[in-house]
Structure formats: structure tokens, C-alpha cells
Amino acid sequence: MEGSKKLHIDHAAQWSSAGLTIRQKEPKNLEAPFDPIDSYLTPTELFYIRSHFPTPTLDQASYQLRIDGAVRRPLTLSYAELRSMPSETRVVTLECAGNSRVFLVPQVPGAQWELGAVSNAEWTGVPLRALLERAGLADNACEIVLEGADRGTPKDEPLPPDPISYAWSVPRAKAIQPEVLIAYQMNGRDLSPDHGFPVRAIVPGHYGMASVKWLTRIQAVCEPFRGYWLTSDYAYWASMDGKPVRHPLGEMKLKSEIARPHVYETLAPNLTYTVSGAAWSGETDVTEIAVSTDGGRTWAEAEFLDPVRRHAWRRWKFDWLTPKETGPYTLLARAKDASGLVQPDKHDKNYGVYVINHSLPIEVFVDD
């Protein structure tokens, strides 16, 4: 017990001494440390930051949230009014759709995220559903457009001629689920500026681009919203009867990442090393993790550290007796979900520079 407690303290110290990695200075794109994954919740100051434009300055006193479009009773809420509504708190893992991009060979454009554009936090806010009910969502509304106060000119062609706000659109069927929050707290404290202060969306199970920060408008629309981010940026090639068709990204794909050892780490031979990591998915539950220490030839089952909780990650560990024979070894982790789906072993090119959810090889050296 003493030992276990000490271990826990040591790990927490390691976690908090780690810092964010800059992937882009401005707008802020900062990666969370992934290897010291010692607590179920990522500390707020280590949660990854993904921004499209500079962080806007908003304050609670003048903040307004507009709910309009295809609704019967358009309304505007102050921050105090939002806070006065019944709230819910949920643990939700957010992953950037471009997480692990640095593993793609040859290199592709975009922020070179390694393993840490994913984090897990507890979010508190009002269910979007309650707001849509209050506004009287029209029967024919098919999507809910979430618009932020962050604004600018995006970087890739085709560019709209004028600056735009960041905006994402969530299909109605998802938007009315009870887990989708209009959140104002993260890990029990008001949102920090870089995480969307004072109010952001949390769309559990979808890639991070859907959880719009600095949310100021919720607009119901009756035809698919073909804004910049859904068409030019976060989109992939789906197949319509053999023909590629462009669709916005949505649900997070099943993925497991190895946190320890980290890539190119040197391990002692013939000793027990605890391989650890985390796994998550979109609208399913992760039920099994297999680990390979020989590049995928053989697999062994890992043990979960966290229970099943839809939309939140599950950490796992696997005790590896390192080989006596020194040399390079390739570690892989492979998740399986409740439907029997298995994490893929290579990147699907239809997703372009996104959805890098295959088993990522972690190459280590065993040496004394």
C-alpha cells in the first residue's frame, strides 16, 4: 500500500512536470504530453489545445449565446441565464482529427501531431438538447451549426474572400442526444481562455473539430451546411456506389495508443516493463486491447485500468518481460470494440491527412 501510494505520487509529479509541445505558435496548437498518462482525467493545464484563429477575448458579463435559424422561438441567452439552467457533468475524451499525423510517411501537410492531440476531461454544461427544445427546433432542421467568436482567414485554398468565423455543423440526430453539452466548466473550474472561455460545445464521440470553442451562436439549418471547415478542411472521401464523394468528418474512430515506452526509448533486458496506454472510440465501447512486442507477429491481451464509460478513454497496461536478446523491438497496440471491430493496421488514404487511427509502431531498443 505504501509502495503503491508512493508510486502514484511519483507519477503525478512526473505528469505535472511535463509540459505542452508547441506544434504551431499562433494560432495556438499545443500538444499534451501522452507518456505520463497517470490520471484518468488530463489536468486542464496539460490538455491539448487546437485553435484555428487567435484566442478571442470574451467576458462573462457581455457574453451572449444566440439560438436561431430553423427554430420557432429564436432566443438569446446571457452567461448568467445559461448558468441558471439545469446542468450535467460528463467525462469526455477529445481527439483532434489530425492526431498522430507525424506517423504518416511520406510526411503530409498540417501540424505534425504525435500522440498527444488527445486528452480526457470532465465537462459541465447545459445539454444542447435542452436549448433546442426551448427554442423549438423545427421538424425539418437537419443540422445544427455551432459558430465560434474566433475569426480570421484560413490558410488553404479554396479560400472564402473575406474572414470567417470558425463554425462546425452537427447532424440533427447527434445534436439532440443527451451527451452533447454547451459547456462552461472543465475539470470543475470555469473554462480557460484557450479552451473556449466562457462557453464551448462538447460533442462526445466526434473528433475535436465539432466541439466548437468560444461558442456564440447555435443555428438550426434545413440543408447541409457546406461551410469552409466541412468542405475544404475536415472532410474525407466516402464512397457512393464506387465513386468518391466528399463528406465532413464526424465520429471518432477506434484507436489505441501506447504511452509507455515512448518511441526510441531504451529498455533494460530481461526485466518486467509495464507497457501502458489508452484507447477510445466514437459511439462504441472499447472492450479489448492486444499488445504485440514483436512487430505484430504475436499478440497478448492487456488489462484495463478504467471501466467502460461511453465517450471517455480507457487506460490499459501490459507487463512485458523484456527479452534477454538486445536489439530493436517494435511494439503495437490494437483495440477491439463491442461490435467486434478491430483497430486497422494501416492508414486509410480516403481520410487524407486525418483519421490516423491505425496501430502506431513504437520502436524501442533493448540494451543494457
Added chain:
Amino acid sequence: MEGSKKLHIDHAAQWSSAGLTIRQKEPKNLEAPFDPIDSYLTPTELFYIRSHFPTPTLDQASYQLRIDGAVRRPLTLSYAELRSMPSETRVVTLECAGNSRVFLVPQVPGAQWELGAVSNAEWTGVPLRALLERAGLADNACEIVLEGADRGTPKDEPLPPDPISYAWSVPRAKAIQPEVLIAYQMNGRDLSPDHGFPVRAIVPGHYGMASVKWLTRIQAVCEPFRGYWLTSDYAYWASMDGKPVRHPLGEMKLKSEIARPHVYETLAPNLTYTVSGAAWSGETDVTEIAVSTDGGRTWAEAEFLDPVRRHAWRRWKFDWLTPKETGPYTLLARAKDASGLVQPDKHDKNYGVYVINHSLPIEVFVDD
């Protein structure tokens, strides 16, 4: 009469001695000569050619046209079966959506078309409507996808991972209009290989990208088709409630071009020079042409040479008594349509590298 006849012959000689201008060697993108616009119909060998991939080799004997998707009776027609159906012949102007791109300053990417990515021909074929009726178009079909036999990898990101066919989708409301043809003849002769042999679509009033060549499949679909050409290429920024949204191009915009004089031509002072050109539109009729010889300060009305015929251009002329004062002069032509709409005086940036339909300045020198 003798003189008039001789004049006609001279002009025809001039027109046929002109050639196509290469804008891209392979795939073939060849521009029509625009200044010798002496006949209402563009001779087939001078009609502009716009291709996305190398010209496919098809033959009448093995040709098949598949009509499927959201239809009650999918069917496949041979060339002979198509030819045996009742046909119609229509005069239709086709313009490439990128025509006049070379007039954009600063220069933008894409083929540097000048004035001649527009031509006018007589097309013979079976109305698409008749084929859709025969196949039993479903009530909920919203678009008709036209797919060609030309195939390859397009050039701009985001690229689909595998080669694709050229395909365009026409909204149902347009596809069922009587003017839309599945054509096999151009100017009274079988289509030439570069113009879509043996069968192509002709979608009057829409930019050329809709008139799919080497047509082998007609597929009715129940949701908007988001293929490469409609999302990554021929698309523009429309506005949804102030927010830019990406939509496929469609209807041709009102436009007049000056054919003579050509840009930087030197004209004699104090002589009557016949300024000439052509004007066209999408689903309206061109009713008026104004010409300015002083860069837009004053305007005079031009005279039409051709009657109103929906979806076909109208040539026009204006007799200009050139100034006694030598120097540079800027000529402009401005069309008006039956609804009172006037051709714009500058390019709308929402259209990016397409829809260059503003009055194009033709700079000339008066000198003796």
C-alpha cells in the same frame, strides 16, 4: 447581293484559316478563335475543347449507356437503340466556367483562357427527360449524375486516392427540362472524338462542365452528389445567412465579349470601325448591348445580328467612328438581360478562378 455574298465568303475563309490555341497540350484544352466570329454557329473544327483527362477511345458498336440509381427500371441502351429514339436539334452555346481567366490580375492558377472558351453549335440527340421517363425516375431523386468514360487522377488537392471518372451532377429541376440532350451529333455530323464521341450530354444554360462528354452512365441519386468536380473544382462561395458555403457552379452568367477589335489592335483614326462581339446568358435572354469606347464613361447601344434564342449566343455590332486624336482607348461591352440584370463591371471574388463574366477591357491604339 454579289458584294454581300463575296463578303460572306471572305469572312468564312478568314474564320476557317484561324486555328485553335493550345492552352494545355494533354489533356487537350484548346481555345476557339473568337475574333473572326463570322457565322452564328462555330465550325466544329474550331469549337473550343475542354478535357479533364485524355480522350477515351470508344466505338459505336460496343457503346453502352447505363441509366440506373433511383429509377424504377434501370436500363442499358446501345448506340443503335439511342439513335432509334425520337431526337431533337437545338442551338446551344457552351462556355467553360474558366473562360477569360487570363483577364484576372493578379494571375490565378488554371488554363489561361482568353475570350474563346465559348462556342455555339447545333446539337442533335435524345432529350434526357425521355430517357428518365423510360427508366422511371424515382420521386425522391434530387440530382442526375452524368458520368463519362474519361478517367484519371485530377491535379488539385484534395485528391481522391484512386483514379476517377469525370462526372457532373445536374439538379433534377434542370435535368427534366426539354432542352437537356443526350447528344450524338454536332452541326449535323457525328460527334468528333474530342467533342465526346459517340455520345455526350448537352446541358444548355449551364457552364460547360455540365455537358459531360463520352457519357456512359446516367445515375439518379437521392442526396446531393459531392464528387470531386462539384466540391474540389467547379465550386464557389455562396452565402448562407452571411456565412460562405461551398456550392457547385451551375447556370452561366450574363456576359458579352468583344470579338473585334482584339486587344492591343491598332486602328486608323477618324474612320468607321465595326466593333463586334457576342453575348449570352444562362436561363434568360440577352436583350441589350451597350458599348463604351472611352473606358466606361459613355455608352452607346449596339445592334444585334441574331434573334433571341434561349441558350444560344447573340452576335452584335456597333459602328464606331474612331477619334481623330491618336492614343490608347479602352473598349467595353455590357449586356443586359430580359429581367433588367446588367453584366457586372468586376469579377466577383466568391467565384474564385471561375465565372469571369465582367465587362472585359479591350485596350486598342488609334494611330495612323
